[in-house]
Amino acid sequence: MVQPKQLWHRVLAVRNAGPLVHNITNYVVMNNTANALLAVGASPVMAHAHEEMNDMVSIAGALVVNIGTLDAYWVESMQKAILQAKNLQKPWVLDPVGAGASAYRNTVLIQLLHTHTPSVIRGNASEIMSLAHTSAATKGVDSVHTSEQALRAAAAVSNTFDCVVCVSGETDFIVYKDTITGVSNGSPLMTRVTGLGCTASAITGAFCAVAEGHYTEATIAAMALMGIAGELAAEKAAGPGTLQLHFLDALYNITEEDFVARIKLSAHDAV
Ligand SMILES: Nc1ncnc2c1ncn2[C@@H]1O[C@H](COP(=O)(O)OP(=O)(O)OP(=O)(O)O)[C@@H](O)[C@H]1O
Numbered sequence: 001m002v003q004p005k006q007l008w009h010r011v012l013a014v015r016n017a018g019p020l021v022h023n024i025t026n027y028v029v030m031n032n033t034a035n036a037l038l039a040v041g042a043s044p045v046m047a048h049a050h051e052e053m054n055d056m057v058s059i060a061g062a063l064v065v066n067i068g069t070l071d072a073y074w075v076e077s078m079q080k081a082i083l084q085a086k087n088l089q090k091p092w093v094l095d096p097v098g099a100g101a102s103a104y105r106n107t108v109l110i111q112l113l114h115t116h117t118p119s120v121i122r123g124n125a126s127e128i129m130s131l132a133h134t135s136a137a138t139k140g141v142d143s144v145h146t147s148e149q150a151l152r153a154a155a156a157v158s159n160t161f162d163c164v165v166c167v168s169g170e171t172d173f174i175v176y177k178d179t180i181t182g183v184s185n186g187s188p189l190m191t192r193v194t195g196l197g198c199t200a201s202a203i204t205g206a207f208c209a210v211a212e213g214h215y216t217e218a219t220i221a222a223m224a225l226m227g228i229a230g231e232l233a234a235e236k237a238a239g240p241g242t243l244q245l246h247f248l249d250a251l252y253n254i255t256e257e258d259f260v261a262r263i264k265l266s267a268h269d270a271v
Pocket residue numbers: 097123124125141142143168169170171172185186187188190191193194195196197198199200223226227230
């Protein structure tokens with residue numbers, strides 16, 4: 001299994017390189033996501049005008065596509081950006097927010113996935129199960145399943161699209177084909193702040209930008225950083241409001257000592 005120190009080096013790589021991450025994301029989370037990217041040392045840009053998709057992807061280290069607040073114009077932006085990522089061989093991360101909640105979301109997801117296979121898909125359990133057609137149940141953008149329940153679906157999606165799949169939850173599972181790594185950090189209070197899953201996907205994009213193709217390890221490192229920062233923040237927070245503030249500070253201030261002492265990794269057999 002990957003060593004905590006190796007993962008820490010990926011945190012440092014993001015801080016040192018400061019990659020630009022191009023996000024096409026939802027109205028709800030744009031500000032939190034941009035601030036979280038800055039806190040880990042990356043540079044965010046949120047953009048969706050058709051006219052600038054090619055230029056923006058060409059200067060970015062990674063593209064993150066999040067379907068949280070969809071409309072037809074944005075879908076075309078997403079397709080243009082994904083095609084440019086394909087042409088320039090840049091990593092792209094898909095956050096299938098609300099997969100299964102509407103027929104429109106499902107149709108768009110199929111279009112995006114067939115435009116070019118993502119490097120990583122990061123979603124909650126219900127979203128990943130919807131992508132694998134193993135369940136149609138969701139509660140909008142929130143999961144009604146545990147991440148363990150989505151493991152078989154995650155493996156199926158990874159095999160179908162030949163990409164890394166991360167299912168978040170109490171334990172985050174990072175799945176690539178038959179390799180499954182669990183990250184059991186985090187706090188239940190994280191589910192009471194909107195868009196921390198979207199933040200996880202954006203940070204995964206930053207880690208992929210400096211990963212030189214090692215997207216599984218990049219995703220494990222990003223999810224461990226999310227979880228540990230969430231734990232550190234929850235220890236100081238009085239509720240969701242202050243969790244959000246302490247979370248950004250924890251992302252920014254986290255040390256190798258915190259990271260290595262707190263990380264909870266596990267290896268799992270194929271399901
Ligand atoms: N019960 C839990 N215990 C600990 N950590 C959790 C728990 N549930 C979620 N997390 C952490 O919260 C973060 C967001 O994951 P979550 O599964 O809530 O995403 P999501 O449903 O896509 O969120 P959103 O749609 O609001 O962006 C991840 O880093 C995950 O590890």
